[in-house]
Amino acid sequence: MTLRLLTGRMDIHELQKLVHKTRDPRRTQTLPKYSPAERDTLIKKHHPDYRENAYRPIKFGMNAGDLTVRELAALLEGESPVPENLDLSPAHTVDVLVVGGGGAGCAAALHAYARGAKVMLATKLRLGDSNTVMAQGGMQVAISREDSPIQHFLDTLKGGHMKNDHELLKMMVDEGPSIAKWLLELGVLFDRDADGNLHVKKGGGSSMPRLLTCSDYTGLEIMRVLKDEVLNQKIQLLEFSAAVELLSDGAGTCTGAVLRDLDNKRSLVVAAKAVILTTGGIGRLHIQGFPTSNHYGATGDGLVMAYRMGAKLLQIDTFQYHPTGAVYPEQLIGALVTEGIRSEGGHLVNAKGERFVNELDTRDVVSASIIRECEEGRGIRTMSGRVGVWLDTPLLDAEQGPGTVEKHFPAMVRQYKRFGIDIANDPVLIYPTLHYQNGGVQIDANSETGIRNLFVAGETSGGLHGRNRLMGNSLLDLMVFGRRAGTTAAARAASMPQGPMTLEHLRQFRAEARKHGVSPDVSSPMLLPAYAKQD
Amino acid sequence: MPPKDVNTNNVIDQEEVLRPKMVTVEMAGKTYQVPEGITMIKALWYTGQEVIRGAGCLGGFCGACATYYRTKDDPKVRTCLACQTAVEDGMSFSMMAPFPARKAIYQMAELTDPKQDLFNLYPEAPLCRNCNACTEACPQNIDVREGVWRAVFGDFKAVSEMFMDCVMCGLCVPVCIADIAPNLVALYASRAQGAHFTEKPERLYHRINEIASGRYDAEWDRILKMSEQELKDACSELK
Numbered sequence: 077m078t079l080r081l082l083t084g085r086m087d088i089h090e091l092q093k094l095v096h097k098t099r100d101p102r103r104t105q106t107l108p109k110y111s112p113a114e115r116d117t118l119i120k121k122h123h124p125d126y127r128e129n130a131y132r133p134i135k136f137g138m139n140a141g142d143l144t145v146r147e148l149a150a151l152l153e154g155e156s157p158v159p160e161n162l163d164l165s166p167a168h169t170v171d172v173l174v175v176g177g178g179g180a181g182c183a184a185a186l187h188a189y190a191r192g193a194k195v196m197l198a199t200k201l202r203l204g205d206s207n208t209v210m211a212q213g214g215m216q217v218a219i220s221r222e223d224s225p226i227q228h229f230l231d232t233l234k235g236g237h238m239k240n241d242h243e244l245l246k247m248m249v250d251e252g253p254s255i256a257k258w259l260l261e262l263g264v265l266f267d268r269d270a271d272g273n274l275h276v277k278k279g280g281g282s283s284m285p286r287l288l289t290c291s292d293y294t295g296l297e298i299m300r301v302l303k304d305e306v307l308n309q310k311i312q313l314l315e316f317s318a319a320v321e322l323l324s325d326g327a328g329t330c331t332g333a334v335l336r337d338l339d340n341k342r343s344l345v346v347a348a349k350a351v352i353l354t355t356g357g358i359g360r361l362h363i364q365g366f367p368t369s370n371h372y373g374a375t376g377d378g379l380v381m382a383y384r385m386g387a388k389l390l391q392i393d394t395f396q397y398h399p400t401g402a403v404y405p406e407q408l409i410g411a412l413v414t415e416g417i418r419s420e421g422g423h424l425v426n427a428k429g430e431r432f433v434n435e436l437d438t439r440d441v442v443s444a445s446i447i448r449e450c451e452e453g454r455g456i457r458t459m460s461g462r463v464g465v466w467l468d469t470p471l472l473d474a475e476q477g478p479g480t481v482e483k484h485f486p487a488m489v490r491q492y493k494r495f496g497i498d499i500a501n502d503p504v505l506i507y508p509t510l511h512y513q514n515g516g517v518q519i520d521a522n523s524e525t526g527i528r529n530l531f532v533a534g535e536t537s538g539g540l541h542g543r544n545r546l547m548g549n550s551l552l553d554l555m556v557f558g559r560r561a562g563t564t565a566a567a568r569a570a571s572m573p574q575g576p577m578t579l580e581h582l583r584q585f586r587a588e589a590r591k592h593g594v595s596p597d598v599s600s601p602m603l604l605p606a607y608a609k610q611d
Numbered sequence: 612m613p614p615k616d617v618n619t620n621n622v623i624d625q626e627e628v629l630r631p632k633m634v635t636v637e638m639a640g641k642t643y644q645v646p647e648g649i650t651m652i653k654a655l656w657y658t659g660q661e662v663i664r665g666a667g668c669l670g671g672f673c674g675a676c677a678t679y680y681r682t683k684d685d686p687k688v689r690t691c692l693a694c695q696t697a698v699e700d701g702m703s704f705s706m707m708a709p710f711p712a713r714k715a716i717y718q719m720a721e722l723t724d725p726k727q728d729l730f731n732l733y734p735e736a737p738l739c740r741n742c743n744a745c746t747e748a749c750p751q752n753i754d755v756r757e758g759v760w761r762a763v764f765g766d767f768k769a770v771s772e773m774f775m776d777c778v779m780c781g782l783c784v785p786v787c788i789a790d791i792a793p794n795l796v797a798l799y800a801s802r803a804q805g806a807h808f809t810e811k812p813e814r815l816y817h818r819i820n821e822i823a824s825g826r827y828d829a830e831w832d833r834i835l836k837m838s839e840q841e842l843k844d845a846c847s848e849l850k
């Protein structure tokens with residue numbers, strides 16, 4: 077009987093004993109990475125992206141016939157909450173409307189503002205309530221002597237299964253160092269080496285140490301600074317204002333958006349010469365029932381709005397399941413256990429006390445291998461019916477000296493300590509958690525979609541990361557394409573008048589739906605998950 | 612009935628699967644029965660309340676769910692992040708409403724003497740009366756009072772290190788009898804530390820120059836001309 081039952085605090089310690097006992101022998105072991113053929117087989121057999129019944133073709137629109145997960149397909153074909161006769165007199169008129177207040181949104185707003193545009197930033201929750209604020213692992217920038225942008229390019233391509241857009245990717249790796257400089261000048265405190273140079277750490281799937289970090293609070297530090305800067309520049313800010321529909325001139329150009337004030341539920345029309353969507357990811361759709369590491373508002377709104385407008389989506393059949401989501405305690409379900417633990421040598425250990433994968437392989441490979449262990453009966457079950465494997469956190473103290481976990485992962489230590497768990501002394505139970513949307517809206521080098529004056533930056537965009545994003549590349553993506561979007565949108569706005577605002581695209585979209593016999597029974601964008609319990 | 616394509620297997624329902632012990636808690640003055648051990652935010656959802664203000668990252672990083680709470684029979688009001696705190700029997704809690712703190716406006720790059728400028732931007736900062744309420748209010752266990760003093764004495768480096776854990780929840784602000792917003796003072800000091808008082812990282816600047824001067828151009832040409840198979844081979848050589 078390899079499946080063991082976790083019934084309470086006592087038993088978890090009992091089960092953890094095996095991890096402690098096997099630690100020393102494991103330390104001398106090196107597990108080779110899988111060969112390309114082995115990776116392929118493993119992923120096809122165990123990665124959630126390959127569960128056929130979780131997918132279905134999209135029925136109409138730009139991606140008609142393409143497969144995506146059922147949860148997303150329903151929203152893409154969903155019904156807009158906006159009636160076609162909505163009064164479109166604008167409450168605000170701006171050059172550039174940025175939708176979303178995470179890293180990409182703040183970067184876009186700041187760069188558009190710096191180019192002289194009149195900018196508004198509208199966001200669903202508060203400024204900075206986002207996935208960005210949670211990033212712990214770091215941001216990839218090729219700066220060490222042995223490293224190069226080319227090496228970064230190849231690592232990313234390999235991680236993305238060769239499916240990355242080369243032009244976008246080259247841009248990202250080339251502009252990385254200048255982004256680091258920009259952030260430093262704003263006051264972001266990246267970790268340093270003794271000689272004052274930026275300290276770089278090695279991330280999963282990378283051949284070189286390349287991660288810039290701010291302890292394990294990289295996203296929080298970047299977000300704190302960018303938020304403060306948005307406020308300092310007095311960029312017009314609308315919080316608790318979610319975009320629900322875009323506006324078009326009737327001939328395929330974007331001219332603004334309809335927002336919903338979440339406090340009073342009123343609609344608000346914003347006229348804008350350019351719109352930049354930076355609404356982030358999809359974790360809160362709980363695709364295939366997975367828990368998620370994502371923030372409350374990660375409901376794929378940008379995908380839905382861009383799709384209705386006629387923008388093309390790319391690689392929306394592939395999602396990233398982060399290998400190490402918390403499984404125990406129940407309160408932390410889905411929460412991320414940072415990859416940094418594995419970067420520093422933490423082992424993954426099954427119920428037999430064995431390692432089963434090179435922990436620094438790419439995320440899809442590591443996740444698939446954890447799922448394999450659990451599906452084949454080498455997982456550990458919790459009382460609530462969940463299953464997972466161990467992440468040997470105390471190993472870090474054993475390897476690098478007492479206090480290492482505490483010093484390098486204060487956020488992680490704090491998160492578990494709240495529930496009485498000391499990760500420096502006890503391993504934690506983990507299982508893959510829905511983490512990142514690999515694909516998204518197709519963009520060009522200026523972050524513009526196929527729809528003129530509609531820009532998309534950050535996690536909502538697609539193409540750059542191929543079929544599996546490499547750790548630490550998202551934070552860089554946000555900054556590089558946030559800047560490109562902001563800069564281009566501002567320049568565009570300076571050279572043109574405000575176009576007419578209509579809901580013509582919506583009328584056409586609804587006609588398409590009818591033509592295909594689709595009568596949507598769900599309203600989209602979702603805005604927030606419906607967690608409140610109904611009677 | 613929810614539409615069939617929409618996933619109803621939301622995490623919140625797990626608690627019922629467990630059939631745990633129900634406990635009595637008071638939320639914003641009303642008494643409810645909720646499963647023991649779920650987070651405060653989940654307790655709100657459990658009782659059918661929609662949460663818009665008061666939930667953000669749900670991971671303990673954004674500070675949106677700053678909350679006051681008290682445990683059974685204890686007069687002491689404590690603070691926490693509601694997404695990270697489990698309910699227990701007899702607990703009562705209320706979320707903190709947004710507090711109208713004044714944030715100073717500054718252009719970081721243009722500051723000439725940031726340590727002195729602190730007194731113009733936040734003239735209340737040196738008026739701390741040492742009551743320590745801010746430190747007690749911090750759900751991240753930061754020694755906030757000490758941080759304010761360090762900022763006043765110009766030790767911005769210490770401030771930046773002490774406040775790396777700060778989620779800007781703002782719980783330190785309403786308790787201050789001198790009307791200081793310690794989190795904002797610390798943010799200013801930390802940014803100034805980064806922007807004005809840290810070493811210039813030579814290697815980064817070197818790399819920026821290398822890229823600008825075309826050091827990688829030839830290799831880029833070679834790489835970008837590769838066939839799919841050649842690229843694959845190049846990638847498989849990576850360790």
Ligand SMILES: Cc1cc2nc3c(=O)[nH]c(=O)nc-3n(C[C@H](O)[C@H](O)[C@H](O)COP(=O)(O)OP(=O)(O)OC[C@H]3O[C@@H](n4cnc5c(N)ncnc54)[C@H](O)[C@@H]3O)c2cc1C
Nearest residue numbers: 176178180200206207208213214319356534535548550551
């Ligand atoms: C826990 C965690 C850890 C991570 N760690 C790392 C890491 O170490 N390194 C790395 O590179 N990447 C990491 N990632 C990934 C990375 O953080 C995200 O991909 C990235 O931050 C997304 O940025 P964004 O600006 O595109 O979206 P977000 O930061 O999620 O911001 C989206 C914003 O849009 C708003 N919004 C959503 N819908 C609407 C709407 N309809 N109207 C108005 N506003 C809306 C949201 O409220 C939010 O403010 C991590 C992700 C998570 C979840």
